[in-house]
Amino acid sequence: MIESNEQAPQLADMPGDWQRALAVVAHPDDLEYGCAAAIAGWTDAGKEVTYVLATRGEAGIDSLDPATCGPLREREQRASAGVVGVSTVEFLDHRDGVIEYGLGLRRDIAAAVRRHRPELVITLNHRDTWGPAVGGAWNTPDHVAVGRATLDAAGDAGNRWIFPELLERGLEPWDGVRWVAVAGSTTPTHAVDATPGLERSVHSLLAHRAYIEALTDEDPEEYVRTFLAGNNQRFAARYGGRPAVAFEVFPR
Template identity: 80%
Template sequence: MIGNDVPDLAEMPDDWRRALAVVAHPDDLEYGCAAAVAGWTDAGKEVVYVLATRGEAGIDTLAPDACGPLREREQRDSAAVVGVDTVEFLDHRDGVVEYGTALRRDIAAAIRRHRPELVVTLNHRDTWGGGPGAPWNTPDHRAVGRAVLDAAADAGNRWIFPELEERGLAPWDGVRWVAVAASSTPTHAVDAGPGLERAVRSLLCHRTYIEALTDQDPEEYVRSFLAGTTGGAADRFGGRPAVTFELFPR
């Protein structure tokens, strides 16, 4: 315990075999939790990535029809670095993802298809936290994160989206937790140390996006960013660099 009212971060549960990570854009997982994914796959766990968009609206200097395929390639390369072989795209439009039944249905279908015990997503809250003046979160992150939390239950209810069962996707009520990465109110963490170098290389695979984002040397930028995010939680996790999650049990 640090201070009087900030609890230590608990270890993430590890008694599971399959995880499904669902986020809005290429690079969301690399900025959010790739070091944890590397550790999980090293331990023999299966992790699948599902992205709502191909990130086609993410680079101002590239038209969407050129940007989307490029960012898809970068995402597949970055996933492979941390041991993830399966990457799927739902083809919602980047920048205008809408929370609603269509998005919930697509995510519920992915959950039924892959049958995970753990579902991972990115911060669904309005801001990135940190009190007054905290940066505003993007509409896509908010929409996808909220839909993931809802779809974890939808996937197990045969009377919600019955058309999925008609497509051969039987209900799956085996999701035990939804873990939200980059939450401003984390409850659990994974030791980032063993997977940190691969997390750096994984994020570096998004070189086109990074070079459009900053004039800093890409590797310096990536190492500084990941050292800051994982090191910032160390005092709540026994001094270890940490990938943090807000864990919602089901």
């Protein structure tokens, strides 16, 4: 039997004793749909957050060929990140829609962890579905591959004998990742109050205007506000009645 939010355990506060975070996802807009309100609050507090995207989202808009779509979505992602105080956005140039979990992906993410040396790593739901709250909708292969590879790469980054070729690139091991936090998880354990960053999260997602206009016929701002408000309200009963960005946190 699936527990309701009222019956499920209360969500703990996210750990706060860190300075650097690295967010690793598959596509432009993944973080804006998932956790931009939390990121806005963290950057307001003086924490450093860097974005790494496996693809440029070039296969995401049916009416645009990838050569046109990729640069457009990259520009939208950089603008979107800036809204919530993130200035560093990197792209790994895996192919959108056909990312493969494997050593190449793990190596690329481990390299990013070594470059940026985060204490907190953030990624998106790596499980097969989005859970009963959204009707058990099937997740995409890209999300599953990148989420799983990020969980693994957080450990790979600290072992000099895994991917020793990274040492030749001057990337020394980093064993300082203390947590990996998964946004959009079907089984969250922790949360951040979404209220302080909510308005900026709306504008951050709205920066993906070309994608949103291709996705829905609704007014973009109405669509974004409705989606984010509903998403943040989903776990309020488990977080003292406050709108929440929820994460499943894996300590390391």
